[in-house]
Structure formats: C-alpha cells, structure tokens
Amino acid sequence: MMKYCLLIMILAGLLRGNAYAQDSIENNLLKLMQQYQAIGLSVAVVKDNKIIYNKSFGYKNPDDKTIVRNTDIFRIASISKSFTATSLMQLVEQGRISLTDEVTRLVGFKVNNPKYPDVPITLEMILSHTSSINDKNGYFTLDAINPEKNPDWARCYNDYKPGEGYQYCNLNFNMAGAILERISGERFDQYVKNHILQPLHLYGGYVVDSLGHDRLVPLYEYNDSTKAFEAAPAAYASPKAKLAGYTRGYSTPVFSPTGGMKISALDLARYMMMHMNYGSSNGVQIISEASSKTMQTKRSDKENYGLALWSTENLINGEKMVGHTGSAYGLYSSMFFQPEKKFGFVVITNGCIPQYKKSMVALLYDVINELYNEMVK
Structure with a gap:
C-alpha cells in the first residue's frame, strides 16, 4: 500500500511540475504578445513526431473581445505556396x-x-x-x-x-x-482539397464560402503613421462574383495559389508533419520521399530556397530548420521543422507591430525560440 501511495505522490508531483512549466511558458508568450502589441496568437509544437502543445491567445476581435480558439482558422499567406508545390x-x-x-x-x-x-x-x-x-x-x-x-x-x-x-x-x-x-483538369481549390486536405483529414481551403465564418480570424494591419491597427476585411473576400466567368487554367489567381490557404495552426502543424516525415503522415502518403527531399533541396545559395520550402540556420541556434513564412493584411505566419530530429513549430498572429530579427518578424522569432527552449531543447 505504501508503494502505491508513493507512486501517486510522485505522479501528482510530476503533473504539478508540468502545469507550472506550462503556466510559465504561457506567461512568457503573453509578455511577448504585449511587447509587440499582438492582437491574437495561435501556436502548435511538434516534438518526437507528435503534437505536444496547441494553444491560442488574445483576440479575434479586439473591440468585442472575442477570443481566438484552437479551432479557428487564419489566412496563412505565403506558406500556401508549399500546398501548390506539393500538388505539382x-x-x-x-x-x-x-x-x-x-x-x-x-x-x-x-x-x-x-x-x-x-x-x-x-x-x-x-x-x-x-x-x-x-x-x-x-x-x-x-x-x-x-x-x-x-x-x-x-x-x-x-x-x-x-x-x-x-x-x-x-x-x-x-x-x-x-x-x-x-x-x-481540376479547379485549383478542389485539387488541393481532394489530394492534400482530405487525405490528411485537415479542415481548411481557399474559398471562404465553404468554411465556417465563425472560425475565420479577422486580420489587422498596423498603420505606422497613425500607430493603430486597421481591420483588413479584404483578406477573406468571397470569390463568388469572379467565379461566374471562371476560365480553368487562367483565372486561377482568384484563389491565390501564392497565398490564399485558410487553416488553423493545429491543422497546419499536421500538414507540416507530412513534410517533416518526407511526404507521409499517419500512414498517408501525399508525395514520395524523393519528391519531398526535392522540395527541401535549395536551388539558390543566396536564399537557401527549394521548391516553396527554404532552409535556415538563423532561426534557432545550432539547428537547421526547414519551412516558410507568410505575411499579408497584417497577418504573420511561420511553419518550421527539423526533419531529422522530428520537431517543429507553427506560429500565427492576426496582427502585431512588425519589428524584425534576422529577417523574420520578431514576434514569431521570439515565440519559436521560447517554445524551443522550454518544450523541445
């Protein structure tokens, strides 16, 4: 009986320790949000090939104080390019x-x-x-x-x-x-849905009319002249009117293959894991290992850019990370992973003051390093 009591006490202590550690991380993330005046933030952390953390902070709408939820979706801007390249x-x-x-x-x-x-x-x-x-x-x-x-x-x-x-x-x-x-022969948005999103069981897409409007996170662009944030409703404009005269294979920019994907941080992390595992995730093969490595192989020594994925050693000290960033309408997003060590991060904000560190928005840089130091290192 004494052994069981001791075991329960040890487990309880571990749980309390984990809770304290998580509280400390979240307090630090809130401090970073305050430092860069971030409106909302959503993060996901992958370690040992598993999603170990997913948390959202701040507001979808700062006026009515609607909070950001983990299931909410953001326009992720240029990270979308990797969906296009993967499809091709x-x-x-x-x-x-x-x-x-x-x-x-x-x-x-x-x-x-x-x-x-x-x-x-x-x-x-x-x-x-x-x-x-x-x-x-x-x-x-x-x-x-x-x-x-x-x-x-x-x-x-x-x-x-x-x-x-x-x-x-x-x-x-x-x-x-x-x-x-x-x-x-498929419309762009439908191709990505049929061949990437659905096989990986991800909720997202390019057409806002097909997504739950209550899950869309409004974006806010910082105006340096007025020192204020301005709503950017154009980020989620419906393409319906333009689809009436749509010519497949030419009108495609309507969907913005370059930056139009809308998805949650959690589902983006699940997508990221597919690339981290060289083309497959949870037994689902999206592209071959050879194709995945081709995407991750740099074509430009100047920028270390591959096919819609680039590698950097400037994000986390001592680690070569692969991924992409995005920025549009006040949103800033990042998706970076370490394919050999099987860890990675997704960080998205719907608005912040855009200061920079090592060519990355400082909020994203600092949040990723905080998550790495406290949860992965």
Missing part, C-alpha cells in the same frame, strides 16, 4: 509533367525573358523563384505577364538569366496554380 509534385510523380518542362508549354502562353530569348523558363524555376520573373505588373491576374493581353509584359522580367538569380515573386506561384489546373 504529385503530378510530376505521375509522369504528367516534369520539373524541366517549359512554362510556356504548360501555361498556354509565352513565358520567356526577352533579354534571354533562347533560355527556357522551367517549372522548377518558377517554384524556386529563380525564373527571373518579378511582380512589377502585379500578380492578381495572369494578364500581367501574358504578351497577348498586356503590351507591357516585358516589365515582368529581370535583367539576369533565368535559373541564375533569385527574386521572390508571387506571380510565379499564381502561374503554377494555373498549370496545376491545366494538367490535372
């Missing part, structure tokens, strides 16, 4: 396209840098931002770069040779989304 890697595996295919053939109009007319721009180049294409004409329509639609199309190209330079470009991924539609 599925088609590569099926032999329907190749990373070396010319974009001109895949997208259905001429995509060619006029300064280097004999150098083809390939699918791999647009997925790695080495295409020599820029966003000078915008990226909300493919008309921006289509010579048949825009007499100013040449402005979309930089002076360097395709494949030899790097410039982050949203137009690259809106074209990639159009290619996905043309080759698969």
Whole structure:
C-alpha cells in the first residue's frame, strides 16, 4: 500500500511540475504578445513526431473581445505556396509533367525573358523563384505577364538569366496554380482539397464560402503613421462574383495559389508533419520521399530556397530548420521543422507591430525560440 501511495505522490508531483512549466511558458508568450502589441496568437509544437502543445491567445476581435480558439482558422499567406508545390509534385510523380518542362508549354502562353530569348523558363524555376520573373505588373491576374493581353509584359522580367538569380515573386506561384489546373483538369481549390486536405483529414481551403465564418480570424494591419491597427476585411473576400466567368487554367489567381490557404495552426502543424516525415503522415502518403527531399533541396545559395520550402540556420541556434513564412493584411505566419530530429513549430498572429530579427518578424522569432527552449531543447 505504501508503494502505491508513493507512486501517486510522485505522479501528482510530476503533473504539478508540468502545469507550472506550462503556466510559465504561457506567461512568457503573453509578455511577448504585449511587447509587440499582438492582437491574437495561435501556436502548435511538434516534438518526437507528435503534437505536444496547441494553444491560442488574445483576440479575434479586439473591440468585442472575442477570443481566438484552437479551432479557428487564419489566412496563412505565403506558406500556401508549399500546398501548390506539393500538388505539382504529385503530378510530376505521375509522369504528367516534369520539373524541366517549359512554362510556356504548360501555361498556354509565352513565358520567356526577352533579354534571354533562347533560355527556357522551367517549372522548377518558377517554384524556386529563380525564373527571373518579378511582380512589377502585379500578380492578381495572369494578364500581367501574358504578351497577348498586356503590351507591357516585358516589365515582368529581370535583367539576369533565368535559373541564375533569385527574386521572390508571387506571380510565379499564381502561374503554377494555373498549370496545376491545366494538367490535372481540376479547379485549383478542389485539387488541393481532394489530394492534400482530405487525405490528411485537415479542415481548411481557399474559398471562404465553404468554411465556417465563425472560425475565420479577422486580420489587422498596423498603420505606422497613425500607430493603430486597421481591420483588413479584404483578406477573406468571397470569390463568388469572379467565379461566374471562371476560365480553368487562367483565372486561377482568384484563389491565390501564392497565398490564399485558410487553416488553423493545429491543422497546419499536421500538414507540416507530412513534410517533416518526407511526404507521409499517419500512414498517408501525399508525395514520395524523393519528391519531398526535392522540395527541401535549395536551388539558390543566396536564399537557401527549394521548391516553396527554404532552409535556415538563423532561426534557432545550432539547428537547421526547414519551412516558410507568410505575411499579408497584417497577418504573420511561420511553419518550421527539423526533419531529422522530428520537431517543429507553427506560429500565427492576426496582427502585431512588425519589428524584425534576422529577417523574420520578431514576434514569431521570439515565440519559436521560447517554445524551443522550454518544450523541445
């Protein structure tokens, strides 16, 4: 009997210790939110290939004090690019396209840098931002770069040779989304739903009309002139009106393959685990190990960017992390993992003062390091 009592006392002590540790972490996260005036925050932590922590703080709406819940979903901005690249890697595996295919053939109009007319721009180049294409004409329509639609199309190209330079470009991924539609025959949002979200049992998507509006977290952009946050309702604008005249394989930017995914921190962590495990999660294979490693292999030494995933040693001291960030409409998001050691983090805020540390929004940087030091290290 004495042994059982002793065991119960030990277990109770461990539980109290864990509770105190978690309270300490949460107090530190709240202090960071206060420091950067974050409106809301949602985080998820993966350790030893398991989600060990998921917590949300602050407000969806600071006026009526509606709190952020773990089930709430955010527009995650440029982390969305990895969903587009993952989808295309599925088609590569099926032999329907190749990373070396010319974009001109895949997208259905001429995509060619006029300064280097004999150098083809390939699918791999647009997925790695080495295409020599820029966003000078915008990226909300493919008309921006289509010579048949825009007499100013040449402005979309930089002076360097395709494949030899790097410039982050949203137009690259809106074209990639159009290619996905043309080759698969499925509308972009439906393809991602059918081939990534549903197999992994994730709740999310690109069309707000198909998502629970009570779960959408409003975004707030910080105005440095007025020192105030301003609501950004355009982040969740319905595409319904634009879908009436939708042309599959061309109107694709309506869904924003470059930044339009809406998902919770928890489900984004589950998606992240698929990449962390080189293409599979919980027995579900989304892409092959070879395809996953291809995505994680850098194409640019300058930025360490692969195919919609980049590697960095500047986030956590002594650790090489792989992932992506996102920013739009005041939102800042991050998804980073360590594929060998099987840990990772998702951190999303719906608004904060955008200070920076080592090329990352300081709030995200500090939160990730706090979670690493207290829960993973």
